[in-house]
Amino acid sequence: MSTTLQAGxxxxxxxxxxxxxxxxxxxxxxxGKSATGIKNITISDPVLQGHFPNNPVYPGVYMIEASAQLCGLLLGSPAGEDGPVLGYLASVRKFKFVTPVHPGDVLNIQARAGVSHANLADFSVDIKVSGKIVASGSLALARIDPDPST
Structure with a gap:
């Protein structure tokens, strides 16, 4: 069964x-399997003020971070009873950026879970705009169990 998550x-x-x-x-x-995340790129994104003046391009590191957040959600549970997912980006491999992303673009981030080893989970990611791949690669997240005393 698939789920849709809104901002809240x-x-x-x-x-x-x-x-x-x-x-x-x-x-x-x-x-634990796959998900699609949506990121709307707008001229009001703070990072676009300086990247780059008069030619705003959404930074690749932000695309990787958005992908990692989506992968982090894959580590969670359907009811969200575990609270916030604490998955830290552990590795970025073979990430390629094919086409620049600009304000007005909508990132369609597709993440698929791969092999997991102990507390390390691998994911493959494709990022598309209007159905065309703009970036792709592999990420690994380390799941950190929250300290119940905090």
Whole structure:
């Protein structure tokens, strides 16, 4: 069964807050398997003020971070009873950026879970704009169990 998460649902499941929560919506979330995240790129994104003046290009590192947040949601549970997911980006491999992303673009981030080893989970990611791949690669997240005493 797939799940859709709106902004409030995302905030309840990730520890990130403004300005670092980067997903606007999550569609087709199949915990532990795959998900599609949506990120709307707008001229009001603070990072675009300086990247680059008169030629705004959305930074690749932000695309990787948005992808990592989506992968972090895949580590969670359907009811979200575990609270915020504490998955730290552990590795970025073979990430390629094919086409620049500009204000007005909508990132369609597709993440698929791969092999997991102990507390390390691998994911493959494709990022598309209007159905065309703009970036792709592999990420690994380390799941950190929250300290129950805090």
């Amino acid at each position: 649902d995302i905030l309840s499941r990730l520890p990130h807050r403004h300005p670092m929560v980067l997903l606007d919506r999550v569609e087709d979330l199949n915990y």
